[in-house]
Amino acid sequence: MTEVPGEGRHELLAAMNQSILDGDDEAADRLAREALAARIEPLEAIDRGFTPGxxxxxxxxxDGEYFLPELxxxxxxxxxxxxxxxxxxxxxASERTLGRVVIGTVPGDIHDIGKTLVGTLLAANGFEVSDEGVDVPIERFxxxxxxxxxxxVCASALLTTTMAMQRDLVNAVRSAGLRARVLVGGAPVNQAWAEEIGADGYAENAAAAVDLARRTVPP
Amino acid sequence: MTSTPPAPLTETLRPRVTVLSDPQVDGIVDQALDVLATVGVEVEDDATRSLLADAGERLNGERVFLRERSVRDAIASAPSRLLLADRDGGELDLSGDNVHFDPGSTALHILDRETRRRRSPSARDVVHLAWVTEACRNIQAQSTGLVPADVPETVADCYRLYLALRHSRKPVVTGTFRGDGFAVMRDMLIAVRGSEEELRRRPLAIFDCCSTPPLIWSELAARSLIDCARAGIPAELISVPLGGATAPVTLREMVVQHCAESLSGLVIHQLASPGSPVVYGGAPAAFDMRHGTASMAAVEAMMVDVACCQVGKRLGLPTHAYMGLSDAKSADWQAGAESAMGVGLAALAGINMVSGPGMLDFASCQSLEKLVLDNEACASALRLASGVSQASAGLATELLAGDRNFLGHPHTRRNFRAELHMPGPAISRGSYGEWEQAGGRDAFDAAAVEVDRILARGNPAPLPDDTARELDRLMDGEAARCGVEGPSWSL
Known part of the structure; x- marks a missing residue:
């Protein structure tokens, strides 16, 4: 077994960091493989390479320097x-997971962007995310x-007409006796709505959704 | 008949607005030449009249008649490009269709944030204007935009420049209030640039020289033209026809008068020093037939601005206009609509220097909050003028056939910054909830938060100590010369 000496290891970790800053998934994939080949502990690669990025x-x-495409x-x-x-x-792996998430857009609604954005950010931040897509039946959730x-369980709705489905989802999750908390989001949704339908939380944007998820799932 | 060949498919079209055909522009220039030859201009300065007489122009009292050949010579000798440079040498290229903005200058009032009424500006306000201008990325030049009321009038012009130079790197659009005010202002510019030679090579300021409508050059303005020409400091010809009051009411004839006044200034300027840099500027206004006010934000004034710019381009000169200002009394809907239309038209017309942002109430009142908002309008205007890029031409099929997660697509990450202008925090682009959480502020209050953020950072551009000391020395000397006591000029 050969381990990468200090200098090379440092460079590899810096390159991992940079691959995240550059949003370069090919480089990130390659560097992760290189790390394994060089016998760098996966946890070290994650904690000291990719996560700081x-x-x-x-x-x-x-700070307003980066925008959604970079995120x-x-x-x-x-x-x-x-x-x-x-x-x-x-x-x-399971010890490191912040939580398991089922995410999707409610029945009758095909809006993808907000839901995908939240799912992507949750996954990148250590949640295990199952993205069910759009127009997801309540039973599927x-x-x-x-x-x-x-x-x-995270449910997105972009239309005032489909928002009501979030209420049905909350009721369905509760009556199925699941322990999952239900978070809601989408353009017409606000805190008052979340409270009205008995949801466990609401976030104004994708970055806030990550914080909300962290707060909602106990460590 | 000639026709321009179609641009290659991959070339980005530069959107343009024009209000006159080329033959119409030529007709206006011809008529202006006729006015100068047959009606002449009044020149109130003896030395300037002598200069013109020595060159062979015909005089009748204060009136001077200019021959077409003299005017054509002046047009030919004036440079078509002005490279203005900021304190650090960063260049502003005043040529072609390049567009730059500077705050409207010489306001007698500032809009008070708390009362939303105008008040007299202090020297501290002049400093704050420089700081805010420095922070506005889409305002490329500063101006001595406020007349401080807490400083004796005799030194107010050079004191404004003194403060501007000490508090911002950006080049300055300025001017003199008095005949003997030029020398110290020139010396201040030399002090910052290092030497007279360097200042000639890389001009740091433009001096506005305003003719008096109709067809008059006052002693102050004529001398200023000659002073600038000889010092190699760019002069900006500012003709201010007021349609229906000090100029004919028809827009075309306003443009003719503007052209005649400007060309007569050009002759004086180029006679004093051929080849010296000069800008074809102006501040045409529409006379309000109910209130008797001079509106530079009226749509007709803007049409004349665009027309004058076309004339200036036809003459091969850098161009300027007063646009992006408003006649509104507060930074409200009228202010936004008039200013945004102004900077949008100016950008589409390709006016090289556009003075106006921040200005309200017939160019008499500056507002730091409006300046921050106008900065956003300038950004949109510049984006508009940059056109629809053809750089990705042909890629659509590939992009649509591939991964349709465009938000996470490398093509998006590569191109979004150039394609989509991201407005600053004073512009509301967040959701209703985000807006509400951030305090639910309207544009003015949101801009006020930005202004506070900028002012809290202090002087963004302090001068090196030795340069600052030299400016202090010049300011003290001028104050002493004018018999003004200054406890401490630096702020």
Whole structure:
């Protein structure tokens, strides 16, 4: 077994960081493989290579320097790296997961962008995300949440006409006896609506949704 | 008949607005030449009249009649490009269709944030204007935009320049209030640039020289033209026809008068120093037939601005106009509509220097909050003028056939910054909830938050100590010369 000596290891970790900043999923994938080949611990690659990059991207976004395309491509690069590293983590993988999430757009609504954005950011930030797509039947949400023993069910609605489906979803999750908390979002949705339908939380935008998810799922 | 060949498919079209055909522009220039030869201009300065007489122009009292050949010579000797440079040498290229903005200048009032009424500006306000201008990315030049009321009038012109130079890197659009005010202002510019030679090579300021309508050059303006020409400091010809009051009411004839006044100024300027840099500027206004006010934000004034710019381009000169200002009394809907239309038209017309942002109430009142908002309008105007890029031509099929997650697509990440202008925080682009959470502010209040953020950072562009000391020395000297006591000029 050969380990990468200090200098080379440092360069590799810096390159991982940069691949996230650049939103370069091909580079992130390649660097994750190189790390494994060089016998760098997957946890070290994640914690000291890729995650600092993601954190930096988040900071740049908050500061108004980065915008959504940079946020999303960074998240995609993070996912590319995780796809390589997660299988190797074994037992550690489930310990490291912040929570399991089922996400989708409610029945009758085909709006994709907000939901995908939230899903991508949750996944990049350490949640295990199952994106069910758009126009997802209520039963499908419930069924998947049960299968995965999900911590969170996240439902998006962009239309005032489809918003009501979020209420049906909350009721369905509750009556199925699932432990999952239900978070809602979308353009017409607000805190008052979330409270009215008995949802467990609402976030104004994708970045806030990540914070909300962290707060909602106990460690 | 000639026809321009179609642009290659991959070339981005530069959107343009014109209000006159080329033959109509030529007709206006011809008529202006006729006015100068047969009606002449009044020149109130003896030395300037002597200069013109020595060159062979015919005089009758204060009136000077200019021969077409003299005017054509002046047009030919004036440079078609002006490279203005900021304090650090960053260049503003005043030529072609390049567009730059500077705050409207010489306001007698500032809009008070709390009362939303005008008040007299202090020297501190002059400093704050420089700081805010420095922070506005789409306002490329500063101006001595406020007349401080807490400083004796005799030194107010050079004091404004002193403060502008100490508090912003950007080049300055300025001017003198008095005949003997030029020398110290020139010396201040030399002090910042390092030497007279350097200042000639890289001009740091433009001086506005305003003719008096109709067809009059006052002593102050004529001397200023000659001073600028000899010092190699760019002069900006500012003809201010007021249609229906000090100029004919028809727009075309306003443009003729503007052209005649400007060309007579050009002759004086180029006689004093052939080849010296000069800008074909102006501040035409529409006379309001109910209130008797001079509106530079009236749509007709803007049409004349665009027409004058076409004439200036035809003459091969850098161009200027007063646009992006408003006659409104507060930074309200009227202010936004008039200013945005002004900067939009100016950008489409390709006017090289556009003075106006921040200005209200017939160019008499500056507002820091409006300047921050106008900066956003300028950004949109510049984006508009940059056109529809053809750089991705042919890629649509490939893009639509592939991964349709466009938000996470490398093509988006590569192109979105150039394609989509991202407005600053004073512009509401968030959701209703985000807007509400951030305080639910209207444009003015949102801009006020930005202004506070900028002012809290302090002087963004302090001068090196030795340069600052030299400016102090010049300011002290001028104050002493004018018999004004200044406790401490630096702020």
């Amino acid at each position: 993601l954190r930096e991207v988040g900071r740049l976004f908050e 999303v491509t960074a998240a995609q690069a993070m996912q590319a790296a995780m796809a390589v590293l997660r299988p190797v983590l074994g037992e550690q 419930v069924e998947r949440a049960r299968e995965l023993d999900a911590d969170l």
